[in-house]
Amino acid sequence: MHPATSPTAGPPAEPHHRTPVPRRRFLRGVLATAVAVPLMFGAAACGDDSAGDDGQVKLSVFWWGGEARAKLTEDALALYTKKHPNVTFEKTWQANQGYFDKLATLTAGGNPPDLFQIDDNYLAEYAGRSTVLDLKSYQDSGKLDVSKFPKSLLEYGVVDGKLAGVASGENTQGLVYNKTLLSKNGLPEPTTGQSWEEHIAWAEQVAKKAKVPGTQDPSADYKAFWVWLRQQGKDLYAGKDLGFTAEDVTKWFTLWKGARDRGATPTPDVIHEGNASDVTKQLVVTGKAATSWVWVNQMPDLKKNTKDELGVVAYPGDPSAQWARASMYWSVFKGSKHRDTAVDVINFLANDPEAVALLGTDRGLPSNMDLRATVSQTVTDPAMKQSIQVETELAQKFGQSPQVPIKGHSKVKSELVKAAENVQYQRATPEQAAEQFLAACRSAIA
Amino acid sequence: MGVTAIPMLLSLWLSFTNYDILTPLSEVRWVGLANYERMFTADPSYWHAVRVTVTFALVAVPLKLAAALGVALLLNRAWRGVGLFRALFYLPSLLGGSVALAIVWVNMFNRDGAFNSFLALFGIEGLPWVSDPDWALQTLMVLAIWQFGAPMVIFLAGLKQVPTELYEAASVDGAGRFRQFWHVTLPMLSPVIFFNLVLETINGFQGFTAAFVLSNGTGGPVDSTLMYTLKLYISGFTDLEMGYASAMAWVFLLAIGLITVVFFSTGRFWVHYSDGEK
Numbered sequence: 014m015h016p017a018t019s020p021t022a023g024p025p026a027e028p029h030h031r032t033p034v035p036r037r038r039f040l041r042g043v044l045a046t047a048v049a050v051p052l053m054f055g056a057a058a059c060g061d062d063s064a065g066d067d068g069q070v071k072l073s074v075f076w077w078g079g080e081a082r083a084k085l086t087e088d089a090l091a092l093y094t095k096k097h098p099n100v101t102f103e104k105t106w107q108a109n110q111g112y113f114d115k116l117a118t119l120t121a122g123g124n125p126p127d128l129f130q131i132d133d134n135y136l137a138e139y140a141g142r143s144t145v146l147d148l149k150s151y152q153d154s155g156k157l158d159v160s161k162f163p164k165s166l167l168e169y170g171v172v173d174g175k176l177a178g179v180a181s182g183e184n185t186q187g188l189v190y191n192k193t194l195l196s197k198n199g200l201p202e203p204t205t206g207q208s209w210e211e212h213i214a215w216a217e218q219v220a221k222k223a224k225v226p227g228t229q230d231p232s233a234d235y236k237a238f239w240v241w242l243r244q245q246g247k248d249l250y251a252g253k254d255l256g257f258t259a260e261d262v263t264k265w266f267t268l269w270k271g272a273r274d275r276g277a278t279p280t281p282d283v284i285h286e287g288n289a290s291d292v293t294k295q296l297v298v299t300g301k302a303a304t305s306w307v308w309v310n311q312m313p314d315l316k317k318n319t320k321d322e323l324g325v326v327a328y329p330g331d332p333s334a335q336w337a338r339a340s341m342y343w344s345v346f347k348g349s350k351h352r353d354t355a356v357d358v359i360n361f362l363a364n365d366p367e368a369v370a371l372l373g374t375d376r377g378l379p380s381n382m383d384l385r386a387t388v389s390q391t392v393t394d395p396a397m398k399q400s401i402q403v404e405t406e407l408a409q410k411f412g413q414s415p416q417v418p419i420k421g422h423s424k425v426k427s428e429l430v431k432a433a434e435n436v437q438y439q440r441a442t443p444e445q446a447a448e449q450f451l452a453a454c455r456s457a458i459a
Numbered sequence: 460m461g462v463t464a465i466p467m468l469l470s471l472w473l474s475f476t477n478y479d480i481l482t483p484l485s486e487v488r489w490v491g492l493a494n495y496e497r498m499f500t501a502d503p504s505y506w507h508a509v510r511v512t513v514t515f516a517l518v519a520v521p522l523k524l525a526a527a528l529g530v531a532l533l534l535n536r537a538w539r540g541v542g543l544f545r546a547l548f549y550l551p552s553l554l555g556g557s558v559a560l561a562i563v564w565v566n567m568f569n570r571d572g573a574f575n576s577f578l579a580l581f582g583i584e585g586l587p588w589v590s591d592p593d594w595a596l597q598t599l600m601v602l603a604i605w606q607f608g609a610p611m612v613i614f615l616a617g618l619k620q621v622p623t624e625l626y627e628a629a630s631v632d633g634a635g636r637f638r639q640f641w642h643v644t645l646p647m648l649s650p651v652i653f654f655n656l657v658l659e660t661i662n663g664f665q666g667f668t669a670a671f672v673l674s675n676g677t678g679g680p681v682d683s684t685l686m687y688t689l690k691l692y693i694s695g696f697t698d699l700e701m702g703y704a705s706a707m708a709w710v711f712l713l714a715i716g717l718i719t720v721v722f723f724s725t726g727r728f729w730v731h732y733s734d735g736e737k
Contacts, residue, residue: 142481
């Protein structure tokens, strides 16, 4: 780093002192020790005495999300404290970006939160390394009541026979479209059950008439690829292996290359913008495409970013390829001193009518079916109402849940983006990109 | 010293293991040179990151130094308001590796950003600079070059040290502006150039923040901004392969050390110290 700039690394700037060197060294020493010691004794720091659950319990909880979610979650946790005055919470939350870095670092430091939010991108990684508590015994003893959960939703939290996470909400893939734009141009709305070819033809028609590309090109989007694969009788994963071949990927990339050539999708740089997971960058709200490929429960969030009316349907093809996906889970750290309490909190957040009413559909539809029905009747936000309605309709057509994505999934996701963009920017043919993608996937899951 | 050494040695040890952050250190497995082997033979994206980083440093560092020296020469004269300009040119460097700056930069160079609006005034249709794999890295280079204030200030200090007698003598001997620059300024300034070159090269190789912000931490579009440090970060924290990332970090340290050694060993051929010492 440069001496003349004020570097971000190193000890914080300090006023000039008569003996700055020893002090700085001292500070550095403290800092380094603080980093090194937990690293070295990380293993030793993980206590396992759940017997200490008498008297006051302070449970650390960590989740990602925005301020709205923080407010709802804090309210629900406060309600728990009200009912169990001996339990208080140390709450930490942050944006999705960087969340898993932080969670991994906390785990490495031997100081992970007792209770944390996780999603299917990382559940297998954490479960496979036995950092999360197997909740099966709590389920068996009835301390964790999941009897009102849809079976497939519950199973989507099972990794290698262990109940690694409890769904904190349910969602599924949803194709969100700009209703206002379509009706202004006298165009039909997309429907659940349309074929992929029909969808692309529709998008081309939109592009011609409304002068806005009809659909975001989802070739880089693993969840769209996944649904499409399941409709071909394949899957993203099969056991510890990939559930598809290079030919499947080639076909998928070729399908969308055709769509781009017909002008149904935006240009590659706009597709790239839309590939960001950020809700505010989705093309349907930035007005750069008429359709975005998202999760149904993101509808209310998307609506907040646009004045236009939005609609949502299933992804093209047979909707039975979609499934009740746990939008995210609650998991308990295996080494937590307060496991029993942590499990009880999960149970409370899933099954207490008041808590579920407080949380609403922020993390997806409530997992408890009885309470889901109650919440659906009381929701007032029209966008939320709509997403509940669509998902409830789709739920009747849902197929069997796939297995939870395996270790290496986050890399598979980013490799798909790279491969798809290589085709979009015409740096590779669909065949070449598919071969590279397969090779990268194999090394990622090895 | 020991407190720096221990984490460093720990990471050296980790580079020979399959450490994945989540597994406790007591359970990691020694894998010998497997991480290094994979890096050099089985990971094309590693070499891609090396290429991106070297390209970045080779272009951005010389241009940044040239800009710094050029502006320092202009600001080395005594005229009204020169202090203000010095401050203004230094300002971008004060913002240093700040995230906010990188965000502003990305928005400026978007398809519908300020830069393209400016081009539109002249009837030129701009490109989506930051989301085009052919231009994203160049955008980062321009950002790095723009922050030339720190070396500029050091150059200014160096220029003040050049004795005016030398210029007088040179002009008596009939040397013009350019020859004065070539035969007086540059040799007298060479220790400062050397200093700036070493520091800025190391800085250039370590570029991270801007690439991270521009690509949302992915190195995209299509890995065009996958700087070495970003690749290292992704391996360690996204892919949870901390052993592999540690190996990368050590190779990086050795490479930068080697480059610095090369600078120092060639320095004696072109760095001129006025007191006669080498």
